[in-house]
Amino acid sequence: xxxxxxxxxxxxxxxxxxxxxxxxxxxxxxxxxxxxxxxxxxxxxxxxxxxxxxxxxxxxxxxxxxxxxxxxxxxxxxxxxxxxxxxxxxxxx
Amino acid sequence: xxxxxxxxxxxxxxxxxxxxxxxxxxxxxxxxxxxxxxxxxxxxxxxxxxxxxxxxxxxxxxxxxxxxxxxxxxxxxxxxxxxxxxxxxxxxxxxxxxxxxxxxxxxxxxxxxxxxxxxxxxxxxxxxxxxxxxxxxxxxxxxxxxxxxxxxxxxxxxxxxxxxxxxxxxxxxxxxxxxxxxxxxxxxxxxxxxxxxxxxxxxxxxxxxxxxxxxxxxxxxxxxxxxxxxxxxxxxxxxxxxxxxxxxxxxxxxxxxxxxxxxxxxxxxxxxxxxxxxxxxxxxxxxxxxxxxxxxxxxxxxxxxxxxxxxxxxxxxxxxxxxxxxxxxxxxxxxxxxxxxxxxxxxxxxxxxxxxxxxxxxx
Numbered sequence: 429x430x431x432x433x434x435x436x437x438x439x440x441x442x443x444x445x446x447x448x449x450x451x452x453x454x455x456x457x458x459x460x461x462x463x464x465x466x467x468x469x470x471x472x473x474x475x476x477x478x479x480x481x482x483x484x485x486x487x488x489x490x491x492x493x494x495x496x497x498x499x500x501x502x503x504x505x506x507x508x509x510x511x512x513x514x515x516x517x518x519x520x521x
Numbered sequence: 522x523x524x525x526x527x528x529x530x531x532x533x534x535x536x537x538x539x540x541x542x543x544x545x546x547x548x549x550x551x552x553x554x555x556x557x558x559x560x561x562x563x564x565x566x567x568x569x570x571x572x573x574x575x576x577x578x579x580x581x582x583x584x585x586x587x588x589x590x591x592x593x594x595x596x597x598x599x600x601x602x603x604x605x606x607x608x609x610x611x612x613x614x615x616x617x618x619x620x621x622x623x624x625x626x627x628x629x630x631x632x633x634x635x636x637x638x639x640x641x642x643x644x645x646x647x648x649x650x651x652x653x654x655x656x657x658x659x660x661x662x663x664x665x666x667x668x669x670x671x672x673x674x675x676x677x678x679x680x681x682x683x684x685x686x687x688x689x690x691x692x693x694x695x696x697x698x699x700x701x702x703x704x705x706x707x708x709x710x711x712x713x714x715x716x717x718x719x720x721x722x723x724x725x726x727x728x729x730x731x732x733x734x735x736x737x738x739x740x741x742x743x744x745x746x747x748x749x750x751x752x753x754x755x756x757x758x759x760x761x762x763x764x765x766x767x768x769x770x771x772x773x774x775x776x777x778x779x780x781x782x783x784x785x786x787x788x789x790x791x792x793x794x795x796x797x798x799x800x801x802x803x804x805x806x807x808x809x810x811x812x813x814x815x816x817x818x819x820x821x822x823x824x825x826x827x828x829x830x831x832x833x834x835x836x837x838x839x840x841x842x843x844x845x846x847x848x849x850x851x852x853x854x855x856x857x858x859x860x861x862x863x864x865x866x867x868x869x870x871x872x873x874x875x876x877x878x879x880x881x882x883x884x
Contacts, residue, residue, distance in 0.1 A: 443702050444635050444674025448608060452532055452580035459610040461635040461674055461703050462750065464534060464582060517702060517748045 433507050433521055435485030439478050442517045447475050458518055465518065474506055478519065484510070530769065530817065532580025533807060536609075537587055537774040538569065539785060540597070544590040546616050547653035548641060549880035550680055550715035550722060552785055553589060557883065562778040566596040568799065570603050572775060575803040577607035581773070587614040589777070592624060598631040605632030612637060614678075617664035618657050625667045636668050637676040637705075642684075643691040651684065653882050662699075669700040676703040681732060682722040684878060689732050693739045696747055706736050707752035711869075712786045712841050714883060719869060720876035729757055755856035756866045760831065761838025762856070768816035768840060773807065781806045783813055786841040790850050816840055816851075823851055825859040 441447060446459040456472045458465040467475060473494075477487045484507065492502045513519040542557040564572075573584065584604045591597055592615055604611040613628065617638040628636070640661055642648035648658040668675045677699065679685075679692045689706060696704035708729070709715045709722050724732070736751045743749065755761065765772050769783040776782060779798045788795060793812040807813060815821065819832050826837045837843075838854020846855045847862045855862040 446610060446634070450580070450582065452578075457582060459582060459634075461612065461637070461676055462705075514745050517745075 433484060433511065435483060435488070435503075437484045437521050438480065438482065439484060439487070439510055440480045440520045441478060442520050445518050447478075460518060463516070463518075465516075470505070471509055471513075474509055484521075530807060530813075533576075533773050534581065534766075534771045535583045535585065535773075536572075536576045536581045537585045537772060537785065538572070538591075538600075539587050539589065539774065539776050540569070540591045540594045540600075541589040541777050543593045544588055544616065545593075545618050545654050546590070546641075546657060547882045547884050548639075548651060548680070548714070549653075549718040549882060550682065550709040550711075551883055552710075552713060552715075553883070554786070554788060555713055555717070555883075557589075558777045563594075564775075564777065564779045564798070566599060568779060569596070569600050572779075572798050572803060573600060573603045573607065573609070575798075576773070577604075577609055579804050579807060581609060583610040583612060585612045585614055590616050590619060592617075592619045598627045601628055601631040601633050605634075610634050615639070616652070616657070616661070617668075618654065618660045620664035620667065622667055625664070625671050625673075629671045629673055633673065635674045635676065637678050638665050638668070639678045639680070640692070640695070641680070643688050643695055644685075647685065651880075653880075653884070665699045665701075674703075675699065675701045676705060677701045678705040678707065680707050680709055681724070682709045683724045683728060683873075684722070686724050686728040686732050689735045690739075693735070693743075693747075693749065696749075697743075701747060703748040703750065705750045705752070706732065707750070708732075708754040710752070711755070712839075712845060713789070714881075716845055717881050720873040721878050721880055723756060723870060723873040724754065725874075726757060726870075729754065755839075755842065755854075756870055758856050759858040760856070761835045761842075761854035763835045764839035764842075764854075767836035769807070769813040770817065770836070773803065781810070781813075783816075784839075784841065787812075789841050790844055792850070821851060823853060825857075826853050829859070 444461050450457050488503045488506050492499045510519050514521045541563055542553050601611050611634045613636045641651040645658040649655050677696045711719050740749050765784045774782040774785045780795045781798055782795050795812050796806045796810045822837050826832050838856055843852040843854045844850045846865050853860040855865050
């Protein structure tokens with residue numbers, strides 16, 4: 429993986445990873461082989477946009493508009509979070 | 522939780538179903554009890570399916586189908602299908618020697634999420650000797666390729682010890698070659714059969730350090746490509762591990778005969794009555810069973826645990842190990858350097874030096 433992540437990259441969930449809402453806990457969860465994550469609110473909003481079609485740039489655009497936040501700031505946050513999840517095998521970049 | 526015991530526990534995260542104790546292999550560190558249950562005592566399909574229904578309602582997120590060898594059960598796919606219907610993440614923990622193309626296809630169709638295959642070594646001859654099953658290694662390799670071809674997420678599990686620790690680099694390479702997204706390099710845990718065979722299995726300090734260094738460098742090298750989970754042996758540790766993430770905090774284990782247990786070895790503990798899923802619902806057991814409440818939280822802890830600032834990190838370590846090594850089910854796990862019994866760990870290491878490499882097998 430390169431140090432920077434191109435805006436054109438389409439993030440996908442890793443092999444065997446599932447992201448779903450759990451009714452019992454009332455929370456979104458990430459399920460993977462021998463792994464389980466309870467992403468925070470910000471991460472949930474990002475992961476909901478990981479659909480195998482949207483590029484990283486498109487995800488950032490969407491969130492920047494929705495939160496009326498500076499594009500660059502959102503890009504930095506989203507990239508950092510997805511890279512962290514990529515290291516854990518949750519996301520493929 | 523503020524250090525007090527949990528009266529209304531959080532929902533469990535994981536359910537481990539030991540569908541059977543039957544297994545073609547007989548690894549000398551097998552996690553099954555010393556006294557195995559006969560197939561006639563196993564829960565039938567309907568009971569297992571009901572357990573799955575109840576666990577989904579209780580909030581279980583991941584189901585591990587294990588054994589013995591879970592594929593020895595002909596109804597495995599039906600159970601996997603039920604777990605999938607409840608959107609529970611299903612994991613098959615298998616020796617894979619009974620997995621053929623038809624079986625892999627059946628499991629994929631049923632919606633299995635992940636398959637974990639155990640390997641005893643990378644050298645076929647030594648692997649078959651350790652597992653006590655001639656020709657097993659070659660079958661495992663073939664099965665791993667079938668899993669990969671089916672597009673299913675694959676983990677390779679390597680249990681490491683004195684008699685294979687030098688080959689961890691080749692184990693990691695095998696993971697890459699077979700397209701595993703994840704491997705486990707897990708040192709033997711010394712309970713049950715592992716304890717019986719401890720002196721033939723315990724690695725030396727030098728072996729442990731070499732394995733640790735290899736795993737750490739491979740993790741960096743393979744970041745984003747293959748995950749490596751690493752489990753160390755307690756015998757060189759300064760702090761105990763949080764066994765099962767704490768007693769009855771995250772997991773429920775069901776024995777082949779339907780006993781609900783906070784961990785797979787819990788039946789080795791004297792004086793605890795474990796409820797059967799034949800008689801009580803999983804929800805009732807999780808919330809109210811005295812055996813589940815016995816070591817839940819921190820109220821039960823003796824010193825030095827009670828006043829330790831790590832008590833909600835390691836939860837006092839492992840009850841089964843504490844009992845096996847001290848005779849007291851409430852003792853601090855001797856793996857902890859603060860335990861008054863900690864010297865038994867070093868003594869075991871000393872005794873294992875130069876000990877016979879022969880194994881006591883379960884059959």
